[in-house]
Amino acid sequence: MTRFLVRRTIEMAVTLVLASGLLFGILNLAPGGPFDAQVANNRIQDPTYLERLNKLIGLDKPLHERYLNWIKDVLHGDLGQSWTIARGQSVNTIIAARVPNTLMLMTTGLLFSLLIAIVIGTISAVRQYSLLDNVFTAFSFFGISIPAFWFGLIMLKFFGVELKLFPIGGIYSVDKQNDLLDRGWHLILPMIVLSLLQVAQWSRFLRSSLLETLRQDYVRTARAKGQIERLVLFRHAFRNALIPLVTVIALAVPSLFGGAIFTEHIFAWPGMGQLLVSAVGAFDWPVAMGVVIITAALTIFANFLADVAYVYVDPRIRY
Amino acid sequence: MATTVSQPSGLVSLPAPAERVATLPPARGELAIIWDRFRRHHFALIGLGVLFFMLVVSVLAPAIAPYNPNEIDRGITEPAYVSHGFAPPSAQHLLGTDELNRDMFSRVLWAGRISLAVGFLSVFFGALIGIIVGALAGFYGNWLDTLLMRMTDLFLSFPFLPTLILISAMLHQYKFEGDTTVIQVTIIVAVLAVLGWMDTARLVRGQFLSLLNRDFVLAARALGADGRRIMLVHLIPNSLAPIIVAASLNVGGFIIAESAISFLGVGVSPPTASWGSMLASFQAYLRYSAIAVLIPGGAIFLTVMAINFVGDGLRDALDPWLRNR
Numbered sequence: 001m002t003r004f005l006v007r008r009t010i011e012m013a014v015t016l017v018l019a020s021g022l023l024f025g026i027l028n029l030a031p032g033g034p035f036d037a038q039v040a041n042n043r044i045q046d047p048t049y050l051e052r053l054n055k056l057i058g059l060d061k062p063l064h065e066r067y068l069n070w071i072k073d074v075l076h077g078d079l080g081q082s083w084t085i086a087r088g089q090s091v092n093t094i095i096a097a098r099v100p101n102t103l104m105l106m107t108t109g110l111l112f113s114l115l116i117a118i119v120i121g122t123i124s125a126v127r128q129y130s131l132l133d134n135v136f137t138a139f140s141f142f143g144i145s146i147p148a149f150w151f152g153l154i155m156l157k158f159f160g161v162e163l164k165l166f167p168i169g170g171i172y173s174v175d176k177q178n179d180l181l182d183r184g185w186h187l188i189l190p191m192i193v194l195s196l197l198q199v200a201q202w203s204r205f206l207r208s209s210l211l212e213t214l215r216q217d218y219v220r221t222a223r224a225k226g227q228i229e230r231l232v233l234f235r236h237a238f239r240n241a242l243i244p245l246v247t248v249i250a251l252a253v254p255s256l257f258g259g260a261i262f263t264e265h266i267f268a269w270p271g272m273g274q275l276l277v278s279a280v281g282a283f284d285w286p287v288a289m290g291v292v293i294i295t296a297a298l299t300i301f302a303n304f305l306a307d308v309a310y311v312y313v314d315p316r317i318r319y
Numbered sequence: 320m321a322t323t324v325s326q327p328s329g330l331v332s333l334p335a336p337a338e339r340v341a342t343l344p345p346a347r348g349e350l351a352i353i354w355d356r357f358r359r360h361h362f363a364l365i366g367l368g369v370l371f372f373m374l375v376v377s378v379l380a381p382a383i384a385p386y387n388p389n390e391i392d393r394g395i396t397e398p399a400y401v402s403h404g405f406a407p408p409s410a411q412h413l414l415g416t417d418e419l420n421r422d423m424f425s426r427v428l429w430a431g432r433i434s435l436a437v438g439f440l441s442v443f444f445g446a447l448i449g450i451i452v453g454a455l456a457g458f459y460g461n462w463l464d465t466l467l468m469r470m471t472d473l474f475l476s477f478p479f480l481p482t483l484i485l486i487s488a489m490l491h492q493y494k495f496e497g498d499t500t501v502i503q504v505t506i507i508v509a510v511l512a513v514l515g516w517m518d519t520a521r522l523v524r525g526q527f528l529s530l531l532n533r534d535f536v537l538a539a540r541a542l543g544a545d546g547r548r549i550m551l552v553h554l555i556p557n558s559l560a561p562i563i564v565a566a567s568l569n570v571g572g573f574i575i576a577e578s579a580i581s582f583l584g585v586g587v588s589p590p591t592a593s594w595g596s597m598l599a600s601f602q603a604y605l606r607y608s609a610i611a612v613l614i615p616g617g618a619i620f621l622t623v624m625a626i627n628f629v630g631d632g633l634r635d636a637l638d639p640w641l642r643n644r
Binding site for chain 1: 480612
C-alpha cells in the first residue's frame, strides 16, 4: 500500500507538471498582452514604454523561461498576477475570494444529488420494471440529454422571472449578507440545476448496482433465515451496492465543477466558474490559468482518491 | 400397402443435396442481423427517425428557411417589438422573431447545420485519433505502448469543460483570413477532437490486446501478413462495434459541448447562429419571451436525446453481451 501511495503521488506530480506545461504553452500562443486595451485607447503610445512594462512582468523572456518562473511560483503557492480583470492584483486573492461560494454550491449540489439519486435508485431497483421505474428511466434519459445551461435558463424563466418564487441570481439580497435563510433561498435553484445530471447518472448506476447485489447468495441467505425484507435490503444489499458508487462520486467531482461553471454563469453566482468565464472573456490568462490548474489538480486528486477509497471500502482489493 | 414399393425397405430416403441447402434459412448479412436487433428497440427507432428528420431539415435549411437567417425584418412596426424585438409567432414569422427581429424559424434551421456538423465531425475525428493511438499502442506494445498510454492519461487529467473553454477562448482571439463561420467550426471541431479521443484509444488498445492472440490473427501472421495488413484488415474491423457504440454515445455530448462554448461566447460568433449562441443572446431577454428560450434549447435537447437513444439501440444491437447491464 505504501509503495502504491508513493508511486501514485509521484505520478500525480509529474502529470500535473506536464499538463500545466502543455496548457501554459498553448495559452502563450495567444496573440495580445495585458496592455492591449491601453494601447488601443492610446493611453500607452510609446512603444519603448510598452516594452518596459512587458519587461517588468517578465513577458520579454522566452517561453520556457516564463514557464519555469511560473511553475516555480506556483509550487511556492503563488499563481501570479491578474492582467485585466483586476490588474496587478494577486491571482491567489482573486480566487480565494471565490472558493467559498463554489464550495458551497458544489457540496450542497453533491449532497442533494446523492440523496435524490439514492432514493430514486433504490425505488427503481426494488420495483424493477414497475411504472415508477419506467418513469425514472425516462427521467434519467432526460437528465443526461438536457444541456445544463438550458435547464438553468428554463428554471430561471419560470421560477424566477414568471412566478417570482426564487431570486434571479446572486448569493444574497441587498443588506441581507448574514441572513442564512436568504442565502439558502438563493441557493435552491442553482443547486437543483447543478444536481440534475448527477442525479440522472447516479440513480441509474445505483439501480444496476443494487439489482446486482440483490441477486447475490448472501442476500438469498438473509432471506432464507427469515430476515425481514426491509433489513435484507438496507443491511445486506444496500451497503454493498454503495461501494462502486464511491468511485463514481469521486470521479464526478471534475464534471461537477464543469457544471458549476454554467450554473454560476447563469445565476450570477460569484464563484470560480464565473471567474473563469469572465477571465476568459477579458483575456486574463493568469487568472484563467490559475482556475484551470486548480481544477486539473482537483481532477487528478479525485482520480487518486477514487483508487484509495476503493481499497478502503472494499477489503478484497489490494495494490 | 405393398403395391407401390419402389425402394428397399429399411433405407431412409435422403433428399438431394440441393434440396437440403434450400431448407436452411436464407443466408443473411451481418448488417441485416444487426438491423433486426436494432429494430426491436422502439425508442432507438424513434430516435433514428428524429435524428434523420433533423439531418434532412438541416441539410435542406437553405431551401426551407423562409428568410435569410441574418436579415432584420424592418417591416415590424409595433413599437414594443421595434424596441426589444421578440415579435410573437405569426403567419410571416412561424416562431416569431429574435431580439433584433430576425426570423427565429430560419435561424433555428441554420443553427442546426452548425450544431449537427460540429457534433458528428468532432466525434469522427476524435475517434480517428483514438483509433490510431490505440492501434499503435495495442499492436506494437513495449515503449510505444507506455508512451502513448501515458499521453492518454495526461490528456485525461485535463478537466474537460474548463480546458475546452480556455483553449476555445484563446483561439477565438486569432483573426484568420476567410469565411469566419467555416474557420470557427473547424476550430471547434479540432479542439473537441483533440480533447475527446482518449476513451476510444483505451477501447481500441484493449480490443487489440484481446484480439492479438486469436487464431485468425495468428493465421494471418503465419501466412506472412505484415503489421499494417493485420491491423487494417483483421484487427480494426473486428474492433469496430464497440468503437461505433462509444462514438454514437459521444455525439450528444459534443453537441452539448459546442452549444456550451457558443453559449459562453467563445464558440461561433454573431451574427452566425448556433443553438448555443442563440440561447446566449436570449439570456438577457428572459422577460420578453418564453418561446425564445424553449426553441433553440429544445432543439439541442431533442437532437441529443434522439442520438442517445440511437446509441443505446446500437449498443444493444452490436454487442449482445452488454445487454441488461
